[in-house]
Amino acid sequence: MAMFPLLHPHYSPDRIRNPGFADAPDSRFTYWDAVDAIRIFDGARVVLKPSHSARVPAQILRKYSSEPLVLDLRNHCIPVIESISDPDDPQCGFIVMPFYENWDMVPFLTAGELVDFLFQVCEGLQLMHENHNWFGDHVAMAHIMMDASPILTDGKLGNLFRKFRTRTRHPVRYYLAGFDLVGEKQPSQSPTKRFKVDPLATDVLLLGKTIRNILGKAGDEHRGFEFMHSLLADMTNEDSSKRPKMDEVVRRLAGIREELGWRKLRSRFSRVDEKPAVRLMRDIAHWPRQVAWMARGIPAIPSPSCNY
Numbered sequence: 001m002a003m004f005p006l007l008h009p010h011y012s013p014d015r016i017r018n019p020g021f022a023d024a025p026d027s028r029f030t031y032w033d034a035v036d037a038i039r040i041f042d043g044a045r046v047v048l049k050p051s052h053s054a055r056v057p058a059q060i061l062r063k064y065s066s067e068p069l070v071l072d073l074r075n076h077c078i079p080v081i082e083s084i085s086d087p088d089d090p091q092c093g094f095i096v097m098p099f100y101e102n103w104d105m106v107p108f109l110t111a112g113e114l115v116d117f118l119f120q121v122c123e124g125l126q127l128m129h130e131n132h133n134w135f136g137d138h139v140a141m142a143h144i145m146m147d148a149s150p151i152l153t154d155g156k157l158g159n160l161f162r163k164f165r166t167r168t169r170h171p172v173r174y175y176l177a178g179f180d181l182v183g184e185k186q187p188s189q190s191p192t193k194r195f196k197v198d199p200l201a202t203d204v205l206l207l208g209k210t211i212r213n214i215l216g217k218a219g220d221e222h223r224g225f226e227f228m229h230s231l232l233a234d235m236t237n238e239d240s241s242k243r244p245k246m247d248e249v250v251r252r253l254a255g256i257r258e259e260l261g262w263r264k265l266r267s268r269f270s271r272v273d274e275k276p277a278v279r280l281m282r283d284i285a286h287w288p289r290q291v292a293w294m295a296r297g298i299p300a301i302p303s304p305s306c307n308y
Contacts, residue, residue, distance in 0.1 A: 036099060045099040050092075051083060058083075058095050060133060060182055069131065076124025078145060078175045100145035103174055106164045110290070111224055112265035112300040113167045115257055118211060120174045120304075122253055125207060126246040128176070129200050132185045135178065136199040141210055143178030168293065171302030201240040204249065208235025223272050224264060227256050257301065265300035266290045 034049045051058040063069060064077035078097055085093040108114045121144060128134065135143070150170040153163045183199055212232055215222050231252050237243050244252070268286045270279065294300075 037096075039096075046081065047097045047099050048084070048094040049097065051095045060184060061095060061097075061179055063131070064128075069127070072127060074123040074127040076120055076173070076175050077128065078177045078179070098147070100175055100177070101148040102142075103144045103146045104141070105146070105148060106151060106167070108269040109166050110168060110265065110269055110300065111260075111267050113302060114214075114225075114269060115260070115265065116167070116171070116302045117174060119250075119253055119257060121176070122207070122246065122250050124174070124176050125203060126250045128182075129203070129246045134183045134199040134203050135176075135206070136181065136183050136202055141213060143176060144210075145175045145177045147173045147175065167302050168300075169298060171304045173304040197240055200245070201243050204235050204243045204246060205237075205240070207249075208232050212236070223270050223274075224267055227260065227264075231256070262294070262300055266294070 034047050037046050037048050038044070039046050058080070061077065061080045062083075064075055065080040069075055069077075070079070078100065081096045081098065083093060083095050103117065108117070125135075148164075150172050151165040151167060153165060208231075211228070215225050215228065231244075231249065234242070234244050235249065268283060270282065274282075
């Protein structure tokens with residue numbers, strides 16, 4: 001592995017060499033327990049996290065990166081590529097993971113792109129619950145990542161100013177990160193015996209609030225998403241016993257997805273406070289491309305297994 005330039009002893013800050021340094025490694029926020037690196041044999045950008053840290057449950061990450069779970073298409077847990085150990089200190093080592101971008105680095109173009117995002121995230125959490133894991137109290141937008149390589153025109157990760165392809169033509173896969181505080185129980189145990197509130201129900205609550213934050217605080221700051229109101233209301237019910245399990249959330253979301261027509265799915269992802277003149281101009285530019293994609297058989301809901 002080769003560390004990023006800012007870790008080298010003779011590194012010169014980009015803000016000195018280049019005033020327009022927004023793309024530079026030293027202009028971006030980093031996390032104290034993770035570091036970027038370049039894999040030498042193929043130049044891939046990866047992330048290293050200390051496997052000995054109590055905040056990184058490496059065994060849980062490895063579980064989802066091994067068979068049979070790694071073969072489950074619902075698995076959206078950020079994968080472990082390999083482990084690096086220190087020959088002089090068996091307690092010291094790193095787990096190597098792909099470098100992924102934040103899910104919202106590119107705005108959604110259509111309602112169908114958002115529906116795909118929601119379904120991937122929900123089925124990923126469903127699989128975790130099936131395998132006795134939960135986030136508990138930190139399901140948040142910051143813990144949802146995206147493999148942005150299909151939509152990058154230059155193939156470069158980490159730069160702020162880039163041109164992007166659309167998710168509709170170049171579908172992406174989303175991943176759940178933030179495993180520092182993931183909980184786990186034995187299959188025979190009940191999580192409610194260890195917690196006053198079922199952590200699985202807490203996951204459902206916080207996921208519902210996360211989706212509401214994406215759509216707007218009231219779930220209606222973007223046009224055309226009334227179909228989510230009933231499900232979100234149930235997911236955020238103050239009575240944890242009345243919230244749906246993730247199996248039901250995924251089942252209902254799949255039903256919603258099947259019922260939505262092409263016009264709704266291909267409609268532009270736009271805010272309700274958009275000025276009428278601006279909305280008209282953007283819609284005029286939006287629909288000819290959608291009609292062309294329909295003629296080419298490009299689905300309204302992206303599928304990560306396809307690339308058009």
